[in-house]
Amino acid sequence: MRTTETYQDDINAKYLHDKEQGSLRGNLHKPTPSSIRKVCLNIYDETKVQADVLIMKNFFSNGKGESLRQKINTYDLDSFRPIRNFLIGGTSSIKSHDTLELTALIVNFKPRPYNKYRQSCSDENTNADEQQNSPKKEQQNGKSKKEEREKDTIIIAPIPYPLEGTEKTSNNSNHSDGDNSGGNEDINRESIIQGGGSSMLKTPGKKKSETGKSVTTTVNIKIIVISSIILLSAIIIIPLNKTKWMVWENGEYIETKFDTDKYEFQQLKIYNRNRIVNFKQYKTVNCDTKFFKVNGKPNMWYGKNAKGELEYFTDYGDHPETGKKLKKITEYMIKKYICPEWE
Numbered sequence: 313m314r315t316t317e318t319y320q321d322d323i324n325a326k327y328l329h330d331k332e333q334g335s336l337r338g339n340l341h342k343p344t345p346s347s348i349r350k351v352c353l354n355i356y357d358e359t360k361v362q363a364d365v366l367i368m369k370n371f372f373s374n375g376k377g378e379s380l381r382q383k384i385n386t387y388d389l390d391s392f393r394p395i396r397n398f399l400i401g402g403t404s405s406i407k408s409h410d411t412l413e414l415t416a417l418i419v420n421f422k423p424r425p426y427n428k429y430r431q432s433c434s435d436e437n438t439n440a441d442e443q444q445n446s447p448k449k450e451q452q453n454g455k456s457k458k459e460e461r462e463k464d465t466i467i468i469a470p471i472p473y474p475l476e477g478t479e480k481t482s483n484n485s486n487h488s489d490g491d492n493s494g495g496n497e498d499i500n501r502e503s504i505i506q507g508g509g510s511s512m513l514k515t516p517g518k519k520k521s522e523t524g525k526s527v528t529t530t531v532n533i534k535i536i537v538i539s540s541i542i543l544l545s546a547i548i549i550i551p552l553n554k555t556k557w558m559v560w561e562n563g564e565y566i567e568t569k570f571d572t573d574k575y576e577f578q579q580l581k582i583y584n585r586n587r588i589v590n591f592k593q594y595k596t597v598n599c600d601t602k603f604f605k606v607n608g609k610p611n612m613w614y615g616k617n618a619k620g621e622l623e624y625f626t627d628y629g630d631h632p633e634t635g636k637k638l639k640k641i642t643e644y645m646i647k648k649y650i651c652p653e654w655e
Contacts, residue, residue, distance in 0.1 A: 314433040316576050319426055320398075320412065327399055327419045335418060343399045345392035351418045352384050367417050367425060371410045391619035407634060408618035409577045425428055427573055556583035563593035578635075587629070594624040599651035603641050613638035614645060622649060637651035 330336045338351040356368060365380070372383045397403045406412040409426075416424040416504050423432045557580045558565045565588045566620070574580045581587075594601070594612070605611050614624045615631040615638040623631070628638055646654045 314430050316412075316426065317405075319416075319429055322429075323412075323416050323421045324398070326421045327517060330419065337418060340399070340418070343396045345389035345396060348392040348395055349384065349387060349389065349420060352414070353381065353416065356381055356384060363428075364417055367410075367413045371414045388619070388621070391621070393620065394618060409579070411618055426577075430573075493576065557581065558583050558588060563595060564588070565591060565632070587627075591625060591627045591629060593632075594626065597624050597650050599654055601650070603646055603654075610640040610642040614641060615639065 325336055327336070327340075331341050338354060339347040340351060349399075350396075352368065355364065359365060368384070369380060372380060372387055394403070394406055394408065394411050395418070398406050398415060398420075406415060413425050423429050470507070470651050521628075557568050557570055559568045559574060559581070565584075567583060567588065568574075568580070597612075601612070603610070603612050607633065612624050612626070613628050614622055615634070615636055617623055617631065624641070627636055628640065630636065631638055643654075
């Protein structure tokens with residue numbers, strides 16, 4: 313099964329392979345934030361694939377009135393450090409989905425993006441199952457034909473005649489009328505088929521061969537396994553679908569439906585009305601922002617996103633993107649990063 317972890321592992325393996333072969337893009341054999349930005353500019357100038365352009369738009373988030381190329385060219389170099397650290401082995405994973413997709417793009421990993429990567433796994437499994445089942449069907453058909461031939465060549469032996477005394481006693485005890493004795497003899501005796509230098513008595517209810525038993529056992533095992541998988545999936549998926557979820561979008565939490573991709577990237581969170589109502593991101597902060605409440609308690613918390621940029625929030629808690637604890641605003645932070653003349 314392909315997950316975000318295997319996606320990151322495969323991207324890293326592609327980078328190491330191309331590094332060994334000397335076929336990396338740009339100057340990525342010793343990646344720096346500057347060389348990564350240059351590779352992004354080259355990709356933008358050369359690519360005609362809309363999916364790759366979308367990956368860059370999601371990462372660089374170019375605003376109105378500014379072209380994507382301008383945004384790339386002026387983008388903060390520190391934002392490329394998570395990619396650099398991942399490529400040189402400084403970190404084993406990338407938390408930001410947009411950063412991971414850009415990494416896949418710059419090392420030219422395929423299939424990308426992640427949803428296409430997962431889909432390709434499903435297609436491969438389907439083809440493998442079809443190829444694996446094909447010889448099995450032929451084998452089963454061959455076994456079925458063999459069973460039919462075995463049924464047609466059953467060899468039956470006659471029941472030996474009883475001794476004279478026994479025959480008379482039997483007839484006298486079981487039949488009150490002598491006219492039925494001949495019919496009884498026809499019932500007890502069965503037709504004879506000779507073959508292969510031996511004979512055997514036909515036994516009703518034992519036509520099924522050992523091969524037939526094996527096929528039946530295999531089918532039963534498959535049915536049990538498939539039923540177990542379906543039941544387990546239902547146990548896991550049904551509660552997930554019934555649970556209420558929320559996702560961080562455009563500076564606030566909103567209620568949303570369950571989504572497999574977002575769940576695997578840990579973007580979905582259990583619904584919390586307090587977070588939806590009270591936890592927001594400040595769109596802009598300046599000297600007019602109310603940093604503290606009337607009672608002197610903080611009215612703002614801050615933390616860095618995956619790109620290393622400071623962001624400010626209306627309530628305490630974890631950063632929606634990195635999961636790190638937010639810090640309450642201080643006079644030092646206000647004067648250094650927001651309003652130097654603040655009193």
